[in-house]
Amino acid sequence: MESKVHGAWIIHHAKKVQTTTSQDFDSISFAGKCGALLSAISSDSQEQLNNKRLDALAKANFISPKTELPSIITELERQRLISKGKHAIEVLGLTGQTILEHTSTIFNETPHEPYEDAVIGISEIASELPITDTKAREYISDTYKIPSSIVQMTLLMGQGLNFFDSEQISKDEKLIFNGNLFRKKDAKKVNAVISSLNAPEGRLIIELNQKLQSTGCIPLDAAKKILGEDLFNKLHSIGMVDVSVVGNDEGRSYFVTRPAAFSKFSDTIADDALDLAKALVASLTYGMTISSYYRGKIQYISLLMNKLINGGEVGPATAIGSDYQALEMKGVVRITPTGNGRFTMRLLKAEVGKLALSVIQNGDITAESVINIPGAKVTEFLNPETTREYIRKNCTEAVKIQAKNLLDDIRVGGLGK
Incomplete structure (x- = not known):
């Protein structure tokens, strides 16, 4: 790995x-x-x-x-x-x-402990291809030399902590998989497809995965040439490969990627960069579409973003003090008070800025989405998994005061207190 x-x-x-x-x-x-x-x-x-x-x-x-x-x-x-x-x-x-x-x-x-290595190993394997708990136990025992009494407990703890997902597929067997890539309701279908694969087909899947791991994305025709039409359709039907379409005035082109290349981590830094970029896009889009001229409306996004990406500072503006708090909490931007209720901003993570600029320049749905969000000022950003699993209560005044104090400490390090 x-x-x-x-x-x-x-x-x-x-x-x-x-x-x-x-x-x-x-x-x-x-x-x-x-x-x-x-x-x-x-x-x-x-x-x-x-x-x-x-x-x-x-x-x-x-x-x-x-x-x-x-x-x-x-x-x-x-x-x-x-x-x-x-x-x-x-x-x-x-x-x-x-x-x-x-x-x-x-x-x-x-x-x-060896079982800590084991849950990491199984998480990766189950993201590449769902595995039965029987095979998972064999893998853990052989690879990490863990006693059989600990192996079963390792799997149960991993499932209980949502390191990976599982679903009963028969009376005596479960399927272990990554729930960000494979849906629970499809577990039996996934298992049926995987169980039907023969050794030559397994080798073809390995070949395709290696190709995708090295290049990230290949044309649909190239993927079908490796797997054949029938095998490709089987894998596509259970979500083991994704097909994307790129259109222009010359027509459409189809490309294949692995879902695991983008979605197997729901809340890590790897995915965090994308989530933080989405938050930055939302904040900037708010500045471009809703914020008034007097509080610091963004008019030239490319110039502004390129200045930030290259290490420059933007502002001062009133809006900067309130529209980027989620990113400030994550150490993506640094906000500095300049007096009279105005603030300047500097980008600390250029990679997040580059992702955000790419989305803004090449996509056209974010503005429409943000306009429809009540109170679109972005002081909080929840990643997709968080919004699925939790329904958060509205902040109390005490929580708001605590957040304000925390932002003050981040911005000025307690100077003046």
Whole structure:
């Protein structure tokens, strides 16, 4: 498994553990929180953060400054990713990919139980191709040398914490799969298709996957040439391959991608970059379509975004102080008060800005969607999985005050208090 994929699974699983009282995956939890904090405090170039801002970013990412942050900082310093001073830390410039790779390294260098490796391995395998629990037990036992009594418990814990999904397909057997890629109601159909595959067809699927892993996307005709029409249609019917259409004045072109290339992580940094880009798109679109001229309406989006991506600062404007709070909490932008209720903004993660600009320049549905959102000022952004699983209550005034205080700490590090 590539280290960046390994790191992404660690962060994914750590977030799942964080919503429970489980302490069975302590090393995954620790490494995942290291990666999450590193993502929040780093940018594309070397940054310096004072301790007040560091504590605020930790809180914004559900890390306790008193009980968890010291050990995480010690580990990041051991990895030579930060330099700690008395009142501030210096953070290396890092990309999303390198953050994932460092997360993988931290986990590997942290003493951990073999079953923690096993749940990561099964998560990846089940994302490539659903697997029966019988085969999963065999794989775990053979690969990680775990006693049979622990193997079954490993699978049950993984399912219980939603590391992966399962569905009963017969009296004695379950199918283990990635619910972001395969729907539960299709489990029996998926199993029927997989069970019907013979050895030569299995080899053809491996060939196609290797091609897609190396290139990301290939023409539909090329995929059908590898698999044949019938096998391709089988895989397409159960969601193992996706077909996209690109149209222009010369007609339509069809391309094949793997769902796993985009959707197997629901809430990791790998997918987080896309989610944060969506939040930035929504905020910018609001600025282009709804915000008034007097509070800082965006008129030349390409110029503005290119300035941010290249490390420049935009503003001052009133709107900046309220329209980008979700991104500020995630360490994507830095908002600085300039007085008279006005603020400037600097982009800390160029990769997120590039994704957002690409969406704005090449797509035409975001503006329509945002206009229809009541109160489209973006102070919060929930990724798709979060909105599916939780129905959040409206914020109380106390929560709003707490959020305001947290933003003050992030922006000015408590200066003037």
